[in-house]
Amino acid sequence: MKFGVVVFPGSNRDHDAWYAVSRTLGQDCELLWHDSESLGNCDVIILPGGFSYGDYLRCGAIAKFSPVMKSVKKFAHDGGLVFGICNGFQILVESGLLPGALLRNRSLKFVCKEVELRVGTADSPFTREASPGSILRVPVAHGDGCYFADERTLDQLEAEDRVAFRYVENPNGSLRDVAGILNEGRNVLGMMPHPEDAVEPLMGSQDGLVIFRSLAGALAGAGK
Amino acid sequence: MSAMTEEVIAAHQLKPDEYERIVQILGREPNLTELGIFSVMWSEHCSYKSSRLHLKKLPTRSRLVLQGPGENAGIIDIGDGWAIAFKIESHNHPSFIEPFQGAATGVGGILRDIFTMGARPIAVMDALRFGRLDDRKTGARNRRILEGVVSGISHYGNCFGVPTVGGETVFESCYDGNPLVNVFALGVFRHDEVFYGRAKGVGNPVIYVGAKTGRDGIHGASMASAEFTEESKQKRPNVQVGDPFLEKLLLEACLEAMHSGAVVGIQDMGAAGLTCSTCEMGSRAGTGVEIDLQYVPQRETGMTPYEIMLSESQERMLLVAEKGREAEVLRIFDKWGLDARVIGVVKDDGMMRVKDHGEVVAEIPNRPLADEAPLYDRPHGVAPYRTAPMEGPAFASRDLKSDLLQLLGSGDICSKRWIWEQYDYLVRSNTLAGPESAEAAIVRIKETGTSVAMSLDGNGRYCYLSPREGARLIVAECCRNLSTVGALPVAATNNLNFGNPERPEIMAQLVEAIEGMAEACEFFETPITGGNVSLYNETLGEAIWPTPVVGIVGLMRTAVPVGIPFRAADRDIVLLGGMGDCDPVRFGGTQYAKVVIDQLWGLPPGLDLAYEKRVQQAVREIVEKSLAESAHDLSLGGLAVALAEATFRGIGAAVELPESALPPELLLFHEGPSRILLSTSDVQQVEDVANTHGVRCVRLGRTVKDGLRIRKGSTTLIDCGAQEMKSTWEAALDRLLQHRDVR
Numbered sequence: 006m007k008f009g010v011v012v013f014p015g016s017n018r019d020h021d022a023w024y025a026v027s028r029t030l031g032q033d034c035e036l037l038w039h040d041s042e043s044l045g046n047c048d049v050i051i052l053p054g055g056f057s058y059g060d061y062l063r064c065g066a067i068a069k070f071s072p073v074m075k076s077v078k079k080f081a082h083d084g085g086l087v088f089g090i091c092n093g094f095q096i097l098v099e100s101g102l103l104p105g106a107l108l109r110n111r112s113l114k115f116v117c118k119e120v121e122l123r124v125g126t127a128d129s130p131f132t133r134e135a136s137p138g139s140i141l142r143v144p145v146a147h148g149d150g151c152y153f154a155d156e157r158t159l160d161q162l163e164a165e166d167r168v169a170f171r172y173v174e175n176p177n178g179s180l181r182d183v184a185g186i187l188n189e190g191r192n193v194l195g196m197m198p199h200p201e202d203a204v205e206p207l208m209g210s211q212d213g214l215v216i217f218r219s220l221a222g223a224l225a226g227a228g229k
Numbered sequence: 230m231s232a233m234t235e236e237v238i239a240a241h242q243l244k245p246d247e248y249e250r251i252v253q254i255l256g257r258e259p260n261l262t263e264l265g266i267f268s269v270m271w272s273e274h275c276s277y278k279s280s281r282l283h284l285k286k287l288p289t290r291s292r293l294v295l296q297g298p299g300e301n302a303g304i305i306d307i308g309d310g311w312a313i314a315f316k317i318e319s320h321n322h323p324s325f326i327e328p329f330q331g332a333a334t335g336v337g338g339i340l341r342d343i344f345t346m347g348a349r350p351i352a353v354m355d356a357l358r359f360g361r362l363d364d365r366k367t368g369a370r371n372r373r374i375l376e377g378v379v380s381g382i383s384h385y386g387n388c389f390g391v392p393t394v395g396g397e398t399v400f401e402s403c404y405d406g407n408p409l410v411n412v413f414a415l416g417v418f419r420h421d422e423v424f425y426g427r428a429k430g431v432g433n434p435v436i437y438v439g440a441k442t443g444r445d446g447i448h449g450a451s452m453a454s455a456e457f458t459e460e461s462k463q464k465r466p467n468v469q470v471g472d473p474f475l476e477k478l479l480l481e482a483c484l485e486a487m488h489s490g491a492v493v494g495i496q497d498m499g500a501a502g503l504t505c506s507t508c509e510m511g512s513r514a515g516t517g518v519e520i521d522l523q524y525v526p527q528r529e530t531g532m533t534p535y536e537i538m539l540s541e542s543q544e545r546m547l548l549v550a551e552k553g554r555e556a557e558v559l560r561i562f563d564k565w566g567l568d569a570r571v572i573g574v575v576k577d578d579g580m581m582r583v584k585d586h587g588e589v590v591a592e593i594p595n596r597p598l599a600d601e602a603p604l605y606d607r608p609h610g611v612a613p614y615r616t617a618p619m620e621g622p623a624f625a626s627r628d629l630k631s632d633l634l635q636l637l638g639s640g641d642i643c644s645k646r647w648i649w650e651q652y653d654y655l656v657r658s659n660t661l662a663g664p665e666s667a668e669a670a671i672v673r674i675k676e677t678g679t680s681v682a683m684s685l686d687g688n689g690r691y692c693y694l695s696p697r698e699g700a701r702l703i704v705a706e707c708c709r710n711l712s713t714v715g716a717l718p719v720a721a722t723n724n725l726n727f728g729n730p731e732r733p734e735i736m737a738q739l740v741e742a743i744e745g746m747a748e749a750c751e752f753f754e755t756p757i758t759g760g761n762v763s764l765y766n767e768t769l770g771e772a773i774w775p776t777p778v779v780g781i782v783g784l785m786r787t788a789v790p791v792g793i794p795f796r797a798a799d800r801d802i803v804l805l806g807g808m809g810d811c812d813p814v815r816f817g818g819t820q821y822a823k824v825v826i827d828q829l830w831g832l833p834p835g836l837d838l839a840y841e842k843r844v845q846q847a848v849r850e851i852v853e854k855s856l857a858e859s860a861h862d863l864s865l866g867g868l869a870v871a872l873a874e875a876t877f878r879g880i881g882a883a884v885e886l887p888e889s890a891l892p893p894e895l896l897l898f899h900e901g902p903s904r905i906l907l908s909t910s911d912v913q914q915v916e917d918v919a920n921t922h923g924v925r926c927v928r929l930g931r932t933v934k935d936g937l938r939i940r941k942g943s944t945t946l947i948d949c950g951a952q953e954m955k956s957t958w959e960a961a962l963d964r965l966l967q968h969r970d971v972r
Contacts, residue, residue: 014566015474017390021658024675040564054656056388059474115383115651146387146653202658207673207789 006224008034009047011077011093013068018054018201022090025201026051030217039071048229049086049220050077052093054146054199064107064149065095074100086130086220087193091147094185094195103188103195104162105154111178115148119210121173122184122198126166129187130223131194134215141212143203145176150197152179152186162186170196233264241268247603254597262535262583262591267598269501269539270508273764276602279730280762283740286747287757293719294756301342301426301496302416303758305720307784309677312423314348315415317356317685317724317780319763324410327468328377332410333385334471337543339414340389341497344480345546347424347487348416351659352672353386355396355412356685356724356778357648360405362640362965367405372966374408382412383651388473389480393652394663395670396685400640403689406768411724411761413685413780417674424487426496428510428518428549428575433493435507435518435573436555438562439479439545442503443528445469446541475544475567482565483546489561491554498545504538505599506547508581512599519582520573522590534583534590549575607736613696614734614772621817621830626894629869630947632825634957636866636898637873639824643961662790668713668862673787682716682783687726689774690818691833696738696775698833700745705841705902706864707781708753712845713862713905714790715852716783721750723760723779728772730764738775739764746777752838755781786853794878796858800932801912802882804868805851806844807925808889809901810835820865821898834901840924841903847922848905856915863904869897869939869947871906876937876951877958884930886941893946897939908932 008026012019019036027034035045039057044050057068068074074096081087081102089097097103110116119142124135135141154162159181162168170185177197185196200213238248241264251259251267259267273279289297295312296304302316320335336353343350357378360371386393391414428435446469486492494514496506503525511518522537532540550558555571562569576582581598583591626632636642649664661680662671673680686707692699708718723746728735750757766773795802816822817831851857863871872882889896909915912928919926937954939947 014478015388017388017477017656021656024658028675055390056474056477059388059472061474114380115387115653117387117653117655118650144655146655148387199655202655204658207661207787208658 006032006221006229007047008032008049008051009037009045010034010051010053011037011039011073013039013055013057013071015057015059016053016055018091018199021201022051022053025204025217029204029214030221032221037073039073042072042076044076044080048224049088050080052089052096054091054093057092057096065092065099068096069100078102081193084190084192088131089195090199090201091197094197095149097193097195102193103186104158105152107149108151108153109149110151116176117144117146118176119144120176120198122170123173125168125171128166129169129191129194131216131219132169134219134222140173141215142210143198143200143213145198147197150177150179152183154180169194233258241265242272243268247271250603254594262538263593265535265539266504266591266593269504270598271602275501275505277762278602279605279607279764280725280739281604282606283743286743288747288751289756289758291720291754291756294758296758298757298759301345303720303722304346304423305758305782307674307677307679310420311417311674311677312420313415313417313681313782314343314346315413315722315782316342316759317411317413317722317778318342318761319724319726320410320412321408321726321763321766323468324378324408325374325406328374329381330468330470332378332381334469334543335410335412336382336385337471337473337476338499339412340391340476341499343414343416344483345426345495345497347422348418349484350391350414350416351657352415352670352683353391353393353412354670354683354685354780355382355393355410356687357396357398358404358409358776359400361400361402363968364402368968371405372968378408378410379648379651385471385473387653389477390656392654392656392660394654394660394672397687398645398648401689401774403774407766407773409726409776411778413722415681415683415782422487424492424495426510427494427514428516429493429514430549430552431516431575431577433549433552433575434555434571435520435575436548436550436558436569437525437545437572438548438567438569440472440475440542441526441528441568442537442540443542444532444536444540447536447539469541469543471543478565478567479544479546482562482567486558486561489557491550491557493549493551495546495548498547500541502539502541503547508595508599510547510549511581511595515579517576517578517580517582517595518573519576519584521584521587523586524570524572526568526570534585538583538591607730608733609736609740611733611737613738613741615693617694617829619814619831621813621822621828622826624826629893629897630949632821633869633873633947633949634954636820636824636870637954637958638961639820640965642820642866642870644959645962646959647962647966662714667790667792668710668860669716671714671790678787680785680787682711682714682785683780684710685778685780687776687778689776690823690829692742692776693774694818694831694833696741697745698836700742700777701749702833702836702902703777703779704746704749704753705836705838707779708755709845709862711781711783712849713860714785715849716785717849718753718755718781718783721755721757721779721781723757723777725762726766726773726776726778727764728767735772742775742777746779749838753842791852791857791860793861793874794859795875795880795882795908795932796878798880798932798934800858800908800910802884802929802932803907803909803912803915804904804927804929805848805907805919805924806904807927808887809899809904811891811895811899811901816895816899819867819898819900821894834899836902843922843924844903844905847919847924850918851907851915856911857907857909859908861906863906864900867898867900872939873937873954875906877955879951881933881936881951882930883933884939886939887927893941897946
């Protein structure tokens with residue numbers, strides 16, 4: 006079983022994700038350079054938080070053209086597990102791997118705080134060890150986290166049980182309190198909050214660990 | 230080249246005798262480029278010419294100090310082969326002219342100071358001072374400056390990926406036309422990863438990396454060395470523009486290049502840009518550096534040598550590589566998409582030689598330029614400037630509860646959540662205590678079992694009343710903050726913000742403050758390993774209050790930190806250090822005097838250094854033994870405010886004050902130091918520890934389910950619901966920011 010964390014120029018929570026996987030979860034984890042199409046035989050690809058390519062045009066809009074994303078798209082289409090956190094979520098919607106868009110926070114300000122998330126579904130490799138309806142305390146840290154999609158898409162996400170997490174108290178104006186969503190194949194998850202920053206008692210919460218445990222469990226179940 | 234006219238010399242803020250010295254050094258008249266180079270290197274900002282004599286009084290050594298002042302940042306040994314580098318720096322003048330970019334580039338500058346030494350930045354804090362937000366005349370501008378500064382810090386730090394973990398924000402009218410933006414940064418590395426800004430090795434290539442050079446920030450250093458006048462509003466182009474994304478790439482590329490072993494020395498281009506890095510690297514190594522400007526990557530066309538040498542474009546570094554390994558270094562920067570060009574070579578002649586397409590345009594000996602700026606022993610044999618009276622007005626509270634609420638809702642005491650929620654204080658997942666959660670910010674070092682606690686403190690009010698006593702108090706307070714979370718204070722950095730040193734009564738403030746700080750730092754064994762002096766903080770002849778700011782770091786074992794709020798009901802509440810002492814004269818600098826009485830008089834609170842040290846030893850032992858469930862140092866607003874703040878997690882307090890000759894206003898709100906509020910389930914042991922250290926420990930009462938009740942004898946002084954206090958405290962800054970003038 007091997008995790009990969011993509012490093013774009015401007016990624017800054019690559020270290021956090023690497024630490025959560027390799028040190029807390031105790032799994033093999035490799036850093037993948039944006040300029041290469043190789044995914045290093047990883048079984049899960051994490052797109053970490055940060056400001057890829059400076060995010061000067063629109064968050065995630067330049068990252069989608071990077072060589073590594075070509076491989077990530079193919080990997081996802083083939084059923085590989087892809088997990089986008091914060092900027093990673095923005096890259097996933099820009100790449101068309103997830104529906105909708107992430108707009109500037111309703112407050113127009115960056116917001117960093119601990120929030121409560123309600124688990125929407127346990128029916129995914131990312132949440133299989135969480136109970137639906139349970140509450141996770143994890144931080145958010147973003148300026149553009151307001152999830153937006155048209156009504157039909159939102160209805161469809163809900164009908165297909167693809168809203169993985171909802172904010173208990175909405176920090177950014179996301180429609181229907183959406184904090185994280187799955188793709189149709191349920192092998193791609195994007196979320197704005199940072200579970201990788203809540204994996205140890207020293208971090209004030211270890212509620213985020215359940216996602217990484219779920220992934221490890223899903224891979225172990227698949228014989229990896 | 231003909232002799233310089235007096236106007237040209239004056240325009241470069243050089244005095245006639247300084248010009249004479251330049252002619253002496255060169256053995257000829259300087260040309261315009263050389264004059265510009267001297268003017269920035271000998272500016273107050275770069276040369277510390279007014280303060281250097283007195284800065285020598287500060288202690289700079291201890292067994293843990295690996296690097297003291299003189300380099301880009303101080304370095305402290307934290308054990309296990311690891312070290313930290315840290316420093317504070319001001320960006321006051323640019324932040325007034327253009328708040329967003331001024332503050333953003335302030336963050337960028339100090340981060341480069343840290344990673345140019347090889348350390349990865351892991352924490353930033355900011356000490357911010359603004360004019361009053363609700364002032365009828367200046368409030369709107371002050372609010373705009375605050376919002377700009379905060380978003381500038383947020384923009385730069387968040388994108389760069391360093392957590393902004395704490396700081397302080399203060400509002401006083403004296404900062405109306407002169408906000409203070411002091412940024413502290415701290416980084417971590419191994420002992421064998423330390424780099425210095427030295428151009429060693431004759432024949433080694435000199436490489437320019439990072440952003441292209443433009444015309445921005447020309448003369449920024451000399452701007453920061455002059456008072457504000459009407460004309461300075463025209464100086465906006467002097468403020469640099471920052472690009473945190475570029476800085477992040479620069480960080481990663483520089484660290485990678487350093488680890489390759491091909492880098493000999495490296496220095497960032499901060500104030501005075503290419504000029505400063507070139508001559509300082511040469512001077513430190515005792516070598517010469519020769520560069521040719523045709524190779525400097527440029528953003529604009531037609532730039533003169535004068536402009537290129539004086540540009541303060543951000544996100545640039547100068548490094549010296551090992552001869553023959555240039556290609557290796559260039560490849561690393563290319564991987565990160567950064568410009569890198571060999572622009573020169575290290576020589577053996579001690580000269581800074583600047584060529585343009587092969588033609589020499591400036592030739593100056595390094596050492597006199599970098600290290601032999603004129604030194605001034607400016608007159609200071611007068612009393613430090615102050616107009617406040619010694620005696621205050623007679624006063625009696627009408628309602629102590631509403632006084633408390635008024636304090637909780639005042640600018641200096643209220644929650645700064647509106648500010649710090651805009652900062653990413655968690656990135657890198659090391660933050661054990663972020664803003665407003667404990668007395669000090671705490672960041673762990675993952676590679677060792679050690680954590681670093683850090684705190685920033687200043688108090689212009691105290692220092693205005695007595696610069697010497699005020700400076701001692703802020704050092705004591707800062708060390709107390711660290712001790713309250715269980716950390717041992719080990720080293721300090723300082724930012725000295727003062728007015729025009731050419732006025733003896735201002736110079737006297739500076740001298741007294743430095744001496745007070747030296748005494749306290751010596752006493753607490755926290756040597757000053759570096760820092761910054763910001764003078765000429767005056768607008769239209771009005772100086773700011775003397776505002777030294779100190780940042781101190783402490784070391785502790787990594788553990789879940791003890792926080793400010795009470796955590797459970799039915800615990801004993803004790804005041805370690807005792808009730809403290811005060812009289813009406815020593816009450817004049819308190820927040821009560823400021824907020825409730827609206828006056829300033831007298832002297833700052835009295836401080837007994839030896840007793841303070843014992844209190845700190847006691848609290849460290851109490852915290853280390855896990856005897857305290859919560860710990861809160863008494864500072865602004867005194868006992869009542871500390872008690873109120875400790876109830877914000879929903880657990881209240883029922884307090885019975887001991888007999889005292891002090892009137893209730895003083896007893897509740899005086900700011901006497903050496904006091905820490907603790908809650909504990911083992912009061913006996915806490916008292917035992919206090920006894921061992923010869924420290925008073927007063928049982929104040931018990932924690933309860935809700936609210937704050939303070940009684941003295943049969944009188945109830947304050948009875949207030951926790952929610953009322955908390956919402957007043959939380960909503961205040963929002964309210965102040967939305968303030969609209971009523972006409």
